[in-house]
Each structure stands twice: as C-alpha cells, then as structure tokens.
Amino acid sequence: xxxxxxxxxxxxxxxxxxxxxxxxxxxxxxxxxxxxxxxxxxxxxxxxxxxxxxxxxxxxxxxxxxxxxxxxxxxxxxxxxxxxxxxxxxxxxxxxxxxxxxxxxxxxxxx
Numbered sequence: 001x002x003x004x005x006x007x008x009x010x011x012x013x014x015x016x017x018x019x020x021x022x023x024x025x026x027x028x029x030x031x032x033x034x035x036x037x038x039x040x041x042x043x044x045x046x047x048x049x050x051x052x053x054x055x056x057x058x059x060x061x062x063x064x065x066x067x068x069x070x071x072x073x074x075x076x077x078x079x080x081x082x083x084x085x086x087x088x089x090x091x092x093x094x095x096x097x098x099x100x101x102x103x104x105x106x107x108x109x110x111x
Contacts, residue, residue, distance in 0.1 A: 020065050027061025
C-alpha cells in the first residue's frame with residue numbers, strides 16, 4: 001500500500017498543488033491588470049468597463065481556487081485520508097478499516 005500512498009503524495013505535490021497555485025496566480029495577475037486598466041482609462045467608459053470585467057474575473061478565479069483547496073482539505077479531513085494540504089509530505093492514510101468491509105446487504109438477500 002505504500003506505493004499507492006507514494007503515488008497519491010506525488011500527484012498532490014507535483015501536479016495538484018502547483019496547478020492550484022498557477023491558476024490562483026493567473027487570477028491575481030488578471031485582477032491587477034484589470035485594476036491598472038481601470039485606473040489608466042478612468043475617463044473612457046468602454047475601457048473602464050473592460051478593466052472592471054478583468055478585476056471581477058480575476059477575483060472569481062482566485063475565489064474558485066481557494067474553494068477547490070478548501071474542498072480538497074474538507075474531503076481529506078472528512079474521510080480521514082491523512083492528507084494535510086499545509087504539509088504535503090505527511091500523507092499517512094488509515095487503512096485499518098479495509099479489513100472490516102463486508103459484502104453489500106442486497107447480495108446476501110439474493111441468495
């Protein structure tokens with residue numbers, strides 16, 4: 001089971017966390033770009049609205065990435081997966097319950 005734990009840990013460390021950070025950073029830069037465009041073009045309504053749109057979508061992108069990070073932490077804590085988003089090296093899943101899994105009740109009733 002250690003190989004599966006290692007794969008999940010590497011997936012989180014090298015793919016999921018950098019992707020979340022990259023998209024969050026893109027949203028932040030989109031927000032800053034929109035703010036700059038808004039302030040530079042304060043006199044022109046069309047360009048000012050474009051700057052507002054960039055700021056709104058930048059905030060939406062950042063909010064979604066924070067939400068995804070929170071949902072991953074919630075799933076990890078709810079199902080006790082042992083994944084700590086603040087410390088990706090601490091993946092230690094609890095596999096003690098695997099031996100207590102039984103067949104579903106409907107299979108017993110079919111016999």
